[in-house]
Amino acid sequence: MLSRVAEAVYWLARYIERAENVARFIDVNYNLTLGEGSTLGHQWAPLVYTTGDESLFQELYGEPTRETVLQFLAYDKRNPNSILSCVANARENARSVRETITVPMWQQINTFYLMVTAAARQGQPLTEPNEFCDAVKQASHTILGQTYATMSHGEAWHFARMGRLMERADKTSRIVDVQYYLLLPSAKDVGSSLDVVRWSALLRSASALTMYRRVHGPITPNNVARFLVLDRDFPRAVHFCIVRAQDSLCHITGSAQGTFKCRCEQLMGRQRMELDYTSIEDIIRQGMHEYIDQFQLHLNELGIAIHNDFFRLPTNTTEASQSQTQSSS
Amino acid sequence: MIYESVGYDEMFSAEGAPRTACEPFVTRLQEIPDAELRNRQQAAELNLHNMGITFNVYGHEDGTEKVWPFDLLPRIIDSDEWQRVEQGLKQRIHALNLFVSDIYNEQHILRDGIVPRELLQSAKTYREQMAGFKPPQGVWCHISGVDLIRHADGTIYVLEDNLRCPSGVSYVLENREVMKRAFAKVFEGMSVVPVEEYPEQLLQTMLECAPPHVSDPTAVVLTPGIYNSAYFEHTFLAQQMGVELVQGSDLIVDNGYVYMRTTKGVQRVDVIYRRIDDDFLDPKCFREDSCLGVAGLIDAYRRGNVTLANAPGTGVADDKAVYAYVPQIIKYYLGEDAILSNVPTYICSDESQRDYVIHHLDELVVKPTNESGGYGILMGPQASQAERDEYVELIKANPRNYIAQPMLQLSTVPTLVEDKLEPRHVDLRPFVLCGKDIYVMPGGLTRVALRRGSMVVNSSQGGGSKDTWVLRSDGPHSVGNHNAHVENGSSNA
Numbered sequence: 001m002l003s004r005v006a007e008a009v010y011w012l013a014r015y016i017e018r019a020e021n022v023a024r025f026i027d028v029n030y031n032l033t034l035g036e037g038s039t040l041g042h043q044w045a046p047l048v049y050t051t052g053d054e055s056l057f058q059e060l061y062g063e064p065t066r067e068t069v070l071q072f073l074a075y076d077k078r079n080p081n082s083i084l085s086c087v088a089n090a091r092e093n094a095r096s097v098r099e100t101i102t103v104p105m106w107q108q109i110n111t112f113y114l115m116v117t118a119a120a121r122q123g124q125p126l127t128e129p130n131e132f133c134d135a136v137k138q139a140s141h142t143i144l145g146q147t148y149a150t151m152s153h154g155e156a157w158h159f160a161r162m163g164r165l166m167e168r169a170d171k172t173s174r175i176v177d178v179q180y181y182l183l184l185p186s187a188k189d190v191g192s193s194l195d196v197v198r199w200s201a202l203l204r205s206a207s208a209l210t211m212y213r214r215v216h217g218p219i220t221p222n223n224v225a226r227f228l229v230l231d232r233d234f235p236r237a238v239h240f241c242i243v244r245a246q247d248s249l250c251h252i253t254g255s256a257q258g259t260f261k262c263r264c265e266q267l268m269g270r271q272r273m274e275l276d277y278t279s280i281e282d283i284i285r286q287g288m289h290e291y292i293d294q295f296q297l298h299l300n301e302l303g304i305a306i307h308n309d310f311f312r313l314p315t316n317t318t319e320a321s322q323s324q325t326q327s328s329s
Numbered sequence: 330m331i332y333e334s335v336g337y338d339e340m341f342s343a344e345g346a347p348r349t350a351c352e353p354f355v356t357r358l359q360e361i362p363d364a365e366l367r368n369r370q371q372a373a374e375l376n377l378h379n380m381g382i383t384f385n386v387y388g389h390e391d392g393t394e395k396v397w398p399f400d401l402l403p404r405i406i407d408s409d410e411w412q413r414v415e416q417g418l419k420q421r422i423h424a425l426n427l428f429v430s431d432i433y434n435e436q437h438i439l440r441d442g443i444v445p446r447e448l449l450q451s452a453k454t455y456r457e458q459m460a461g462f463k464p465p466q467g468v469w470c471h472i473s474g475v476d477l478i479r480h481a482d483g484t485i486y487v488l489e490d491n492l493r494c495p496s497g498v499s500y501v502l503e504n505r506e507v508m509k510r511a512f513a514k515v516f517e518g519m520s521v522v523p524v525e526e527y528p529e530q531l532l533q534t535m536l537e538c539a540p541p542h543v544s545d546p547t548a549v550v551l552t553p554g555i556y557n558s559a560y561f562e563h564t565f566l567a568q569q570m571g572v573e574l575v576q577g578s579d580l581i582v583d584n585g586y587v588y589m590r591t592t593k594g595v596q597r598v599d600v601i602y603r604r605i606d607d608d609f610l611d612p613k614c615f616r617e618d619s620c621l622g623v624a625g626l627i628d629a630y631r632r633g634n635v636t637l638a639n640a641p642g643t644g645v646a647d648d649k650a651v652y653a654y655v656p657q658i659i660k661y662y663l664g665e666d667a668i669l670s671n672v673p674t675y676i677c678s679d680e681s682q683r684d685y686v687i688h689h690l691d692e693l694v695v696k697p698t699n700e701s702g703g704y705g706i707l708m709g710p711q712a713s714q715a716e717r718d719e720y721v722e723l724i725k726a727n728p729r730n731y732i733a734q735p736m737l738q739l740s741t742v743p744t745l746v747e748d749k750l751e752p753r754h755v756d757l758r759p760f761v762l763c764g765k766d767i768y769v770m771p772g773g774l775t776r777v778a779l780r781r782g783s784m785v786v787n788s789s790q791g792g793g794s795k796d797t798w799v800l801r802s803d804g805p806h807s808v809g810n811h812n813a814h815v816e817n818g819s820s821n822a
Binding site: 215 | 513516517520522523525532568571572
């Protein structure tokens with residue numbers, strides 16, 4: 001298939017997944033702040049860290065408040081990772097490959113875009129984001145379903161799946177990183193009493209609470225991290241995402257498992273192996289933040305390799321094709 | 330906003346001013362136009378509908394599932410008052426647990442003549458099969474739901490202790506969820522203690538009370554099945570705790586151990602949160618015709634190979650005649666005065682009290698000692714002479730089966746009726762968990778009688794519910810952390 005088409009499909013899927021994750025972060029954080037007695041900015045600042053855009057935020061808004069964080073994450077066009085920007089980018093990519101994606105997929109993406117732009121155009125601050133976030137998650141899942149059920153599971157489909165899973169792995173690892181950092185010291189402060197409500201919220205942000213309970217039962221920080229990073233069966237866990245992403249990559253290249261022909265296969269294989277044989281104790285020993293930092297670096301490198309191996313135009317074009325934004329870290 | 334209440338209202342004082350704790354809420358509420366309130370109410374109902382939050386009404390042919398009736402306006406409890414209630418509940422459950430333990434073992438309290446022996450011997454809920462039994466951690470009543478009401482005098486009374494299979498906690502959690510979605514604008518900025526910890530606490534309670542030799546216990550919820558009125562709650566709790574929801578037919582007993590049938594063969598079960606009444610638990614031990622239970626379960630239980638929550642036989646402590654003795658029971662075991670008041674209660678098996686009841690039926694509420702759900706109650710002042718005469722005969726024929734209490738005026742909370750606020754009567758059922766420590770869920774289930782003037786809050790009879798807000802105190806340690814420890818089997822005063 002054409003490199004350009006592959007790239008568009010890959011990014012289309014990534015942007016939809018990114019929009020969904022931003023909606024998840026907002027939704028859960030909002031739910032947590034209700035009943036907290038104040039609407040201070042400090043409850044909202046961590047969200048900007050989770051999406052990795054704190055310097056841009058600072059530049060545009062200064063000190064975080066509830067309104068500005070919500071505006072920035074949901075509707076701000078100047079933020080390339082806002083829900084609005086993501087959905088608009090996804091649609092632009094979809095427009096360029098309408099012959100490759102199916103009609104139901106296109107229609108769903110377009111409807112999604114219209115819904116988000118209409119909400120943003122109302123010009124009102126997003127005071128009660130629950131409904132909006134639900135709609136975003138729902139739209140993302142509908143696109144996922146349409147893609148699964150109406151598109152041939154061939155090369156283009158595997159590019160879409162790989163994009164989606166890499167994005168999800170990135171976002172899950174970020175939220176674990178930020179929340180683990182925020183929640184762990186407080187667990188020590190109060191002694192034995194764990195903030196079950198907040199740890200549950202972290203799981204809920206990945207819709208993971210029900211499945212977590214079935215695997216681990218009571219909530220402990222280590223098990224929460226174990227589940228969200230290392231679980232093999234939970235579809236938002238980092239490990240799950242990388243295993244499936246590698247599977248798609250193998251379908252694209254035709255390489256046998258455990259072999260490689262290009263740089264991105266090499267990096268993907270190493271990352272997958274690393275997750276296959278890591279225990280939560282290893283991660284804790286290394287430090288959660290250090291571990292995830294390392295993972296993010298690998299993921300970025302992998303993203304660049306995918307770009308170089310599949311999407312970049314031949315070298316006689318002076319400028320490599322403009323690459324779309326990975327989330328900055 | 331026009332709102333007139335008669336009697337004690339939880340949100341407004343007799344002069345019509347908001348009570349101090351409710352001021353921020355009332356201010357916020359007044360900013361909301363009436364039409365908007367109605368929209369929010371509809372949004373909440375739609376939410377409940379979509380979430381599938383239902384209950385079953387027996388005897389209704391057209392669709393057994395009914396959507397849970399919910400009113401948007403919360404019942405608000407200030408933190409000081411709640412601290413007192415919480416202490417009172419811990420004290421009460423602590424004492425009742427010691428009482429049950431004593432009844433099935435040494436019976437000190439009967440020998441010391443604090444509670445009449447005949448009363449216990451004649452209790453339908455007494456289970457002779459439990460005599461001499463000591464459950465793990467000494468806990469009999471793992472999960473209790475104590476019904477509280479506030480009378481016109483402003484005092485909170487305990488109306489009954491539900492120590493068997495109290496239901497309603499799932500609605501507390503779902504009400505809060507719905508409230509956050511439908512009424513977020515009002516919720517924001519309020520200081521409300523979260524309730525979402527409950528499933529974790531429940532799971533911990535069950536695991537703590539597992540048979541002591543088991544290192545990684547497996548817990549399950551045992552349901553009678555989809556036709557039970559509380560089936561929604563059974564599925565909800567199993568899902569929230571991440572444990573299997575089993576029916577009797579999923580379990581077998583082999584060589585004194587309980588197992589569930591799985592695709593990988595049988596797997597041992599160590600703790601059962603059973604939502605089946607004692608009578609139906611085990612056809613070998615209780616009712617032979619039960620097809621809901623598991624043959625041999627009680628034998629496995631008595632051997633200490635499985636924990637049942639609650640233990641069979643806890644019904645003796647929520648018998649309505651025993652209820653009358655709870656203040657003495659607390660004094661006897663803990664040496665303390667009861668923190669929460671009892672409603673004055675006339676026990677019909679006592680001759681002089683019976684005479685009083687028969688001559689004052691027009692002022693009293695008569696209740697069967699061993700029923701729940703509001704069944705079999707006579708509201709004396711509202712009943713006809715014929716109905717009262719009928720009850721005189723019933724009482725004379727079986728005095729042990731009846732108690733009587735003065736008619737209490739339940740407090741009210743503003744409730745949305747069309748687009749106006751009207752007072753409606755409420756009660757409150759907080760949930761108490763007893764494992765190594767005693768945990769009280771902040772707030773509980775506020776049930777509301779949706780019909781004007783009605784005091785019947787049962788969902789089977791036109792009742793609905795409200796979210797219950799326990800406000801955070803200003804200090805860093807919000808709700809009191811005193812934990813009553815339950816000692817293993819010790820029952821001496």
